[in-house]
Amino acid sequence: MQPDSISQSRSSSAAIAKIPVEWRKALGLLAAASFALIVLTAREWGEMLHQWWNIDTYSHIILVPIIIGWLVALKFGELAQVVPRSWSPGLAIVAAGLGLWLMGRASEINLIAHAGAVGMLQGMVIAAIGPRASMVLALPIAFGVFLVPFGDEIIPPLQAITAEISIALTLWSGIPAEIDGIYIDTPAGLFIVAEACSGVKFLIAMVTLAVLVCFTRFERWSHRALFILASIVVPIVANGIRAWGTIYIAQSQGVEFAAGFDHIFYGWIFFAIVVALILAAAWRYFDREPENYGWTADGVARFALIRSMERFQSSAIVVFACLAAMVILTAITASIVAPGALG
Incomplete structure (x- = not known):
């Protein structure tokens, strides 16, 4: 065995030895x-x-x-x-x-x-x-x-919600349009709220992040509940706005340009902006540091239920x-x- 290998082996053994039996x-x-x-x-x-x-x-x-x-x-x-x-x-x-x-x-x-x-x-x-x-x-x-x-199960309702938000904003912006389920017919062409446009990947990722933030940065359950709610509602609404933006740009710049812009900007960049806005709004309410999350060893030791469970x-x-x-x-x-x- 080479000296370096011996040294590494000893270091590993020493590190393991520091772990309690x-x-x-x-x-x-x-x-x-x-x-x-x-x-x-x-x-x-x-x-x-x-x-x-x-x-x-x-x-x-x-x-x-x-x-x-x-x-x-x-x-x-x-x-x-x-x-x-x-x-x-x-x-x-x-x-x-x-x-x-x-x-x-x-x-x-x-x-x-x-x-x-x-x-x-x-x-x-x-x-x-x-x-x-x-x-x-x-x-x-x-x-x-x-x-x-998980998340495939909620794609159809998310498609429907995205279509409803986008048609409402399209009509509000003065663009004539008709909706049939997830199909939106406009002067620039027919738009479909496909599965990839449902926003499911952003929603699931945001909920995952929200749970992490809730239990590492908030003490109060009311703050946690509000943050979770915002992390569900805001991405859904934002995705509807994203779909409307694609339709709106297509009216003046053409469908191909709108599709390219949607692919480049409205991917993870758009999601990152939404995440940044949600975190910025919640920042002032963060009331603990991540390392203080959960229960301490002393706190758990005071739980009578834990002591009862340890009998087994x-x-x-x-x-x-x-x-x-x-x-x-x-x-x-x-x-x-x-x-x-x-x-």
Whole structure:
């Protein structure tokens, strides 16, 4: 072994040695269990990765694992004050995720299968580190929900809303037009509010950002509710204005010019402007720093419910053995009710 390799090996060993023994056990259990669950649901994770990377609607999800890592890193100081204990009741959440995954595969509904694949990992985190540490990490654990690609279901109503906003603004601006569903007929041509123009990708990305901002920058629930509401309403209205802008420009500059302008400006640039405006309006109401989000270790220690829940602690070996049995049983069931689930 070369000197550099020896030095790096020693540095890695030293870094691992700094991690408390109990955390090393918990993280080892979590790593082994997560590997088993991901292998079982490899098809779903492959599908989700494909959607994150290749479909614009879900491209923002690539940032979600990074955000989760950042949220966990902010809590390192608090986690150092907590002793993780494997917790067998957490396997009930894993079982629910496995059941959801199996249901999704049997019914061939990807959304359900994907939700199950993510949910079982969230449950495994809770089972591996216990309720006390999980409460400290409640936000990053819950934020894992946004790993699931969703939103296709709301495209039709968003198309309808965008069409109604754009026709109202078109008539208001003095341009004669008629609407038939998602079709808008104007002197410059016939415009269609296609799926790509529904604004779904902006809305989903904005809601994801809004949840992050709400729980890292606001203390008051009233502020959180208002910010979430604004993060839903403003992008929908803004998208209607975007569609109207395309129609308005087409009347004087032609359809081709309007389409090109829409493609260049009204993409993520337009979305960035909308995000900046919403954040600017909320900035004065931010009442805490991101590193202060969630519960502290001392705060969680005062929860009587947490102390009651910790009575059901189990050894890591028992938890992993139970998980292994659940995975094997689910795999056997899947091979019967959904033969292609493991392919």
